[in-house]
Amino acid sequence: MNKRGMTAFVDAVVFMLVIMLAVSVTVHYTDGAREAEDASALLDDLASVEVRLSDLTVLDDDSLAYLPDLLAYAMETGDTTPIDYAKDVLDVSCSGHAYVLTLRYMGEEMRIGDGDGTPARGTSMEVTLSTGGSLSMGLDLFS
Amino acid sequence: MGFMEAMLSMMAVVLVLMAYLGSVASTITVTGDPVDPLEDLSLEASMVEGMVILESSDDLPGFIARNGYSGICVTVSVPFFSSDYYEVIVGSMEGDLHTRSWTGLIPADGGRSIVAVYGVTVCR
Numbered sequence: 001m002n003k004r005g006m007t008a009f010v011d012a013v014v015f016m017l018v019i020m021l022a023v024s025v026t027v028h029y030t031d032g033a034r035e036a037e038d039a040s041a042l043l044d045d046l047a048s049v050e051v052r053l054s055d056l057t058v059l060d061d062d063s064l065a066y067l068p069d070l071l072a073y074a075m076e077t078g079d080t081t082p083i084d085y086a087k088d089v090l091d092v093s094c095s096g097h098a099y100v101l102t103l104r105y106m107g108e109e110m111r112i113g114d115g116d117g118t119p120a121r122g123t124s125m126e127v128t129l130s131t132g133g134s135l136s137m138g139l140d141l142f143s
Numbered sequence: 144m145g146f147m148e149a150m151l152s153m154m155a156v157v158l159v160l161m162a163y164l165g166s167v168a169s170t171i172t173v174t175g176d177p178v179d180p181l182e183d184l185s186l187e188a189s190m191v192e193g194m195v196i197l198e199s200s201d202d203l204p205g206f207i208a209r210n211g212y213s214g215i216c217v218t219v220s221v222p223f224f225s226s227d228y229y230e231v232i233v234g235s236m237e238g239d240l241h242t243r244s245w246t247g248l249i250p251a252d253g254g255r256s257i258v259a260v261y262g263v264t265v266c267r
Contacts, residue, residue: 003146004145007145007146007149008149010149011149011152011153014153014156014157015153015156018156018157018160019160021160021164022160022163022164038245041245041246042246045246045247045248045258046258048248048256049248049256049257049258050254050255050256050257051255051256051257052253052255055224055255062253064253064254064255084223085222085223088222088223089222089223089246089258089260091222092220092222092260093222093244093245093246093258093260095244
């Protein structure tokens, strides 16, 4: 490559770098308008929900239980009411944005929601259950 | 193309883009995000006998006056547990509307702790 070609090449590289800088700044501020719920706060709230057993199961028992216990119960027994509750909360709080809540318990996996592609935000946590064992919860939010 | 011409064209590009970035930055500084002040809005709700109640909130008329809004609408809903929802409107809602929503845990009958979805729409 001669001197003239080298100069043109360096010129083009600098030009592209400056263009990328301008685009990244613009995209950053445009993306800030997104209203989707923060994934971490939403998952924390879900994991901290405490309800009566009789609220979300067929059991006639008013003892209080945390939602992760009930989600594990749902995966074990097939009683879908705790799943329906989590879905209702996510439907309302994500207000039209796609999401996927992934639950893993005793080697089984369940996905709630229909998000696809690369999530805009995501988080996961491991919750120790009152009955022993643990439930892995992951939440991905999509644009 | 000589070296000097290349440098001059690069400088021209840099100057134009710097002007562009400057204008973007000044616009953001002047206008800001209309919903930013909502970060400071404190809302606390509860559910009693199936009814959603906004227990306490900041002084909403004062809040809209301080932040240059003409009105504010606050809704609180409790998915699954109540088809009822709480709504309060202060001021006028005619103009540009901006909405933000977030979740929080609220107390309910029997020592329960359930998710509520707060929705706040402000008008400017």
